[in-house]
Amino acid sequence: MRGATHAKWAACAVTVALAATACGGGGSGGGGGDGSGIVSSSWGDPQNPLEPANTNEVQGGKILDMVFRGLKRYDPKTGEAKDMIAESIDAKDAQNFTVKIKDNWKFSNGEKITAKSFVDAWNYGANLKNNQKNAYFFGYIEGYDKVHPEKGDPGAQTLSGLKVVDDRTFTVKLSQKFSTWPDTLGYPAFAPLPKAFYDDHEAWLSKPVGNGPYTVDSYTKGSKMSLRKWDGYPGDDKAQNGGVDMKVYTDNNTAYTDLMAGNLDLVDDVPAAQLKNAKNDLGDRYINTPAGIIQTLAFPFYDSKWNKPGTEKVRQGLSMAINREQITETIFQKTRTPASDWTSPVLGEKGGYKGGLCGDACTYDAAKAKKLVEEGGGIPGGTLKVTYNADTGSHKEWVDAVCNSINKALGEDKACVANPVGTFADFRSKASKQELDGAWRAGWQMDYPLIQNFLEPVYFTDAPSNDGKYTDAEFDRLVNEANGETDTNKAIGKFQDAEKILAKDMPAIPLWYQNGSAGYSDKVSDVSLNQFSVPVYNEIKVN
Amino acid sequence: MGRYVIRRLLQMIPVFIGATLLIFLMVNVMGDPVAGLCGDRKCDPATATQLKKEFGLDKPVWQQYLTYMGNVFTGDFGTAFNGQKVTELMSAAFPVTIRLTVVAIVFEIVIGISLGVLTGLRRGRPIDTVVLLLTLVVISIPTFVTGLVLQLLLGVEWGVIKPSVSSEAPFDELLIPGLVLASVSLAYVTRLTRTSIAENRRADYVRTAVAKGLPRRRVITRHLLRNSLIPVVTFIGTDVGALMGGAIVTERIFNIHGVGFQLYQGILRQSTQTVVGFVTVLVLVFLVANLIVDLLYAVLDPRIRYA
Numbered sequence: 075m076r077g078a079t080h081a082k083w084a085a086c087a088v089t090v091a092l093a094a095t096a097c098g099g100g101g102s103g104g105g106g107g108d109g110s111g112i113v114s115s116s117w118g119d120p121q122n123p124l125e126p127a128n129t130n131e132v133q134g135g136k137i138l139d140m141v142f143r144g145l146k147r148y149d150p151k152t153g154e155a156k157d158m159i160a161e162s163i164d165a166k167d168a169q170n171f172t173v174k175i176k177d178n179w180k181f182s183n184g185e186k187i188t189a190k191s192f193v194d195a196w197n198y199g200a201n202l203k204n205n206q207k208n209a210y211f212f213g214y215i216e217g218y219d220k221v222h223p224e225k226g227d228p229g230a231q232t233l234s235g236l237k238v239v240d241d242r243t244f245t246v247k248l249s250q251k252f253s254t255w256p257d258t259l260g261y262p263a264f265a266p267l268p269k270a271f272y273d274d275h276e277a278w279l280s281k282p283v284g285n286g287p288y289t290v291d292s293y294t295k296g297s298k299m300s301l302r303k304w305d306g307y308p309g310d311d312k313a314q315n316g317g318v319d320m321k322v323y324t325d326n327n328t329a330y331t332d333l334m335a336g337n338l339d340l341v342d343d344v345p346a347a348q349l350k351n352a353k354n355d356l357g358d359r360y361i362n363t364p365a366g367i368i369q370t371l372a373f374p375f376y377d378s379k380w381n382k383p384g385t386e387k388v389r390q391g392l393s394m395a396i397n398r399e400q401i402t403e404t405i406f407q408k409t410r411t412p413a414s415d416w417t418s419p420v421l422g423e424k425g426g427y428k429g430g431l432c433g434d435a436c437t438y439d440a441a442k443a444k445k446l447v448e449e450g451g452g453i454p455g456g457t458l459k460v461t462y463n464a465d466t467g468s469h470k471e472w473v474d475a476v477c478n479s480i481n482k483a484l485g486e487d488k489a490c491v492a493n494p495v496g497t498f499a500d501f502r503s504k505a506s507k508q509e510l511d512g513a514w515r516a517g518w519q520m521d522y523p524l525i526q527n528f529l530e531p532v533y534f535t536d537a538p539s540n541d542g543k544y545t546d547a548e549f550d551r552l553v554n555e556a557n558g559e560t561d562t563n564k565a566i567g568k569f570q571d572a573e574k575i576l577a578k579d580m581p582a583i584p585l586w587y588q589n590g591s592a593g594y595s596d597k598v599s600d601v602s603l604n605q606f607s608v609p610v611y612n613e614i615k616v617n
Numbered sequence: 618m619g620r621y622v623i624r625r626l627l628q629m630i631p632v633f634i635g636a637t638l639l640i641f642l643m644v645n646v647m648g649d650p651v652a653g654l655c656g657d658r659k660c661d662p663a664t665a666t667q668l669k670k671e672f673g674l675d676k677p678v679w680q681q682y683l684t685y686m687g688n689v690f691t692g693d694f695g696t697a698f699n700g701q702k703v704t705e706l707m708s709a710a711f712p713v714t715i716r717l718t719v720v721a722i723v724f725e726i727v728i729g730i731s732l733g734v735l736t737g738l739r740r741g742r743p744i745d746t747v748v749l750l751l752t753l754v755v756i757s758i759p760t761f762v763t764g765l766v767l768q769l770l771l772g773v774e775w776g777v778i779k780p781s782v783s784s785e786a787p788f789d790e791l792l793i794p795g796l797v798l799a800s801v802s803l804a805y806v807t808r809l810t811r812t813s814i815a816e817n818r819r820a821d822y823v824r825t826a827v828a829k830g831l832p833r834r835r836v837i838t839r840h841l842l843r844n845s846l847i848p849v850v851t852f853i854g855t856d857v858g859a860l861m862g863g864a865i866v867t868e869r870i871f872n873i874h875g876v877g878f879q880l881y882q883g884i885l886r887q888s889t890q891t892v893v894g895f896v897t898v899l900v901l902v903f904l905v906a907n908l909i910v911d912l913l914y915a916v917l918d919p920r921i922r923y924a
Contacts, residue, residue: 131656205671207655222663322784331768332780333780335776342799416683497884497885498653499647499650499885503650
């Protein structure tokens with residue numbers, strides 16, 4: 075039987091194939107509980123080159139958090155900005171600051187960290203010539219408009235507000251009062267840079283050198299980065315493990331599968347499809363904690379239809395028509411919390427978070443919603459188009475649910491329709507050029523845990539992320555006053571007063587606060603996420 | 618023969634230019650890529666202008682295209698948004714995808730053609746029906762289902778393979794992804810071979826060969842199979858290109874950092890340089906594969922001559 079031999083041969087080929095792949099096993103080294111074990115963690119390909127002032131997304135931010143320490147660091151538990159390299163940051167008038175740094179800090183290549191390491195790095199970050207996407211973080215420092223003019227070439231190479239006094243001291247002059255400015259300094263853009271960064275930029279980018287608890291051991295762009303514990307690290311948040319291997323995954327589902335199969339220790343972004351199973355699969359090893367992210371629906375105030383008196387009632391009505399409880403439960407499996415203000419619970423009561431500030435407008439009430447929308451003259455144009463990007467983040471599901479909820483509450487099939495845009499870039503380009511009509515999803519991820527960061531960049535007149543062009547003189551005045559206020563409690567009170575104006579005008583409907591979700595294997599312990607939903611890698615212990 | 622090849626090579630030039638131009642325009646139509654680089658906030662206008670200048674996005678599209686093509690001929694495919702040279706991305710992605718494609722093609726040839734010959738010779742018998750049914754099942758199940766099920770069973774439940782491929786992507790780790798990638802084409806190859814064999818089995822030359830008393834094995838491999846392979850080779854030839862560019866689903870499931878993944882990233886980030894660069898190479902692969910297929914016809918059937 076010749077046919078039979080053929081079949082046999084084919085069967086053998088498959089068996090060989092299976093057996094051969096089995097040989098590809100074997101995980102990374104253990105090392106026991108002595109702090110030398112290596113943690114393997116999922117990672118996404120960073121979108122921008124890895125430089126402190128050029129990294130504005132989570133994937134690159136994770137690495138900076140391991141490789142760099144700045145003047146301040148946000149406590150991973152409380153979010154409080156604590157002195158790290160800074161010995162003191164003093165100011166009498168909320169505008170002229172004197173920064174003194176500690177003596178014992180150095181970069182992992184041995185170079186000592188001085189006041190100049192900071193001043194040079196900030197000048198580099200602010201300079202338009204260097205194309206740094208986080209340049210605007212230096213915008214409060216005097217002279218920013220010279221090194222980063224809106225048009226043309228920079229007229230100066232350095233910020234006039236920065237002065238090195240001696241090796242351990244420098245002064246900062248801001249262009250306006252900003253009392254909580256020192257608390258912004260925990261953001262990675264403010265990290266110091268070693269000389270090697272300027273001397274051989276290309277080489278530095280392929281293997282960044284910093285001053286954090288880890289050093290970069292090897293980096294294969296787009297696939298893997300190995301970080302190892304730096305024994306000479308002078309800080310008190312030393313790495314509790316021997317290092318971290320960051321593996322780029324094409325899909326977070328695959329990362330989750332790898333975690334299940336025991337090939338990976340940590341997944342810091344549980345895919346939406348797996349949220350239902352995560353609790354069962356992982357038990358206590360599933361983390362679901364609040365992060366400084368809020369999702370809102372923004373409205374186009376540049377469109378006169380949405381900017382006339384009465385439309386605030388429509389917006390409040392629409393907000394009331396959204397059943398946040400139900401959506402966060404069924405679609406997000408409680409990884410979102412219904413929002414009732416415009417900040418985030420990670421700020422804490424002391425930091426300015428005030429649940430319920432939005433009032434009735436953020437509570438589901440179909441009958442009242444319908445009445446309010448009618449009083450306001452109905453939805454402009456008859457239909458609310460909600461624009462979102464369909465490529466990432468599984469936004470389709472919740473946008474559909476929101477529209478469904480609105481349609482049901484208003485008793486109209488076409489009151490709200492979803493309007494997907496193909497890519498994130500296209501979506502952002504349309505939003506920032508004021509090309510959207512109707513509403514759009516407007517997520518906000520905080521840069522630093524301050525109430526100021528949730529309000530000023532998004533709702534202040536002509537602020538960089540105020541895509542809807544909302545403007546209110548009273549709001550602006552209160553924010554400016556809050557920034558000039560040296561007493562933190564009073565400042566926060568003013569910010570909350572400003573927020574009450576948002577509740578009245580409803581320039582954006584708060585939807586929900588987003589949680590960070592992560593899962594880890596039984597090989598590691600002490601895993602937690604900070605307020606930015608980034609794992610606190612240096613605290614992870616390998617069992 | 619030589620003239621034919623030259624003519625074909627010349628024909629490639631307009632196809633190549635047309636295809637790249639189309640891709641270039643399509644990516645450009647998608648809008649301003651710089652807007653996506655700053656996350657959920659607006660890029661500050663000065664930096665955005667500066668970035669556009671750096672990537673050459675401030676010039677009119679035709680000028681961008683001309684500069685781009687000029688650079689391509691000197692081997693410069695530009696820079697992706699994350700600061701990497703596109704050639705660097707290619708040198709990382711193509712070897713992986715080529716390995717994956719080779720695995721897939723070998724599966725197609727070995728399993729597909731064997732099963733095709735087997736069933737073609739035994740048309741109507743139980744084995745034929747079983748294989749026909751099996752191929753129908755494979756064709757009707759989408760690749761991502763096959764992929765995810767195999768990954769779950771072999772990777773997680775039984776622990777036979779690693780569910781994800783490491784960044785080095787050696788051949789042995791690519792066997793299962795390759796099989797998944799090949800599955801649908803494999804079913805088509807089986808069916809194509811089967812039909813072709815069944816048809817040619819009654820051809821005069823086969824009867825002659827049998828009448829001459831040639832051994833059965835020689836009749837099948839030399840006479841029957843060789844003449845039946847023309848449609849199969851055509852299919853496999855075009856499949857090379859399709860597998861390389863279209864492995865995106867398989868590559869995502871098994872965490873393979875190949876061409877499909879890079880293209881997907883490039884499209885998401887609207888990185889013209891990445892997308893056009895990779896597609897350019899893929900177009901070349903398609904063209905060359907088709908040329909080779911056409912030349913193979915003459916080897917398989919000497920009656921086909923190229924003037």
